[in-house]
Amino acid sequence: MFFFVSCFADCTGLRNVRLTIEPRVVQRHHHSILHCKYDQEDEPLYTVKWYRGPHEFYRYTPTERPPTKVFPYAGITVDVNHSNSTQVLLQNIEFNLSGNFSCEVTIDGVVFSTGTDTQSMLVVQLPEHPPTISVGHERLDYGHILRANCSSPPSKPPAHLKFLLNNVTVARTEALNGRRALDAVWSDLVLELPLTQYHFTDGRLILSCVAQVSDIYQKEATLELASARNPVPERVSAVDCGSAVSTYVIVPLVTLHVLLLINS
Structure with missing residues (x-):
């Protein structure tokens, strides 16, 4: 058998x-x-x-x-x-x-x-460009409201965004349904933050937006805002982890588009 x-x-x-x-x-x-x-x-x-x-x-x-x-x-x-x-x-x-x-x-x-x-x-699908930040041009002080917007180009899944002010997270978003571009989706994050003395470091306001997709993509746009406590020109830089930082001086600033210089 x-x-x-x-x-x-x-x-x-x-x-x-x-x-x-x-x-x-x-x-x-x-x-x-x-x-x-x-x-x-x-x-x-x-x-x-x-x-x-x-x-x-x-x-x-x-x-x-x-x-x-x-x-x-x-x-x-x-x-x-x-x-x-x-x-x-x-x-x-x-x-x-x-x-x-x-x-x-x-x-x-x-x-x-x-x-x-x-x-x-x-x-x-990763974003083709780093995130961009848009802010108002007023010189900020205690009691003012900081209004800003961060946008990351289309990706799938959508990029997770977060705002940091002087290296402290002040706003974040999960991957939400946004503006569509074929198979991918834009990511947007709006910030409206009443400013107090706590938010100023040596009179400075440095705003960053970080875009992340899974664990393989992370890019950051950084802007030094006009501060009544530290009256210096606005400066912006884009950061790709592991690469050099390039800085630009922009006066006045109404809408900011950040260009990333990638050292490959």
Whole structure:
């Protein structure tokens, strides 16, 4: 009598199935590599299957010729020349691939043994330019209301914005629905802050707006406001983390558009 037994990674040699996605947060139209690591413990490999959600899009079976198969899935482009039993290279990634990916490994030992791991990918579109700040031109003093607006160009997901005054956060926003531009969304944050003596540092008012998308993008615009307690010209700079800061003198200031100089 012949019979078939299937178990999940505990009754035979398959161990430590682990999926990693590099990068996990990937820009639209860029590429990402999915690595599937596993320990066969000298058992023969039967197949490795790759899934986006419940849909299989790539399979490696060493006993077949050719050993690889690609199954159509919208938004997925597999580079078969750089894909094998332990990795899949995805090219020209689209937004719809945000979500869960899985690798499923099966070995053909005394009994079939299958192990699976699942990880998530986030596909983003980053802003093409740094944020901009718009403010009034009056010289500010105790009791005045500081009014300002920060805008970040379209991105997906929308950028998280926050205002800092003298390095203290005074306003922030989560990613909200804003002005749309095709698949992406503008981000805007309005500040109306009654000023007290607490807000002035050595008579100065330095206003910054930080735009952030996930953990791969952060840019900042900074403006020194006209202060009745420290009458100096307004100065603005744009900061890209890890790069130099460039400063401009602008008098008077009504609407400010910040240009970022990137040292790559």
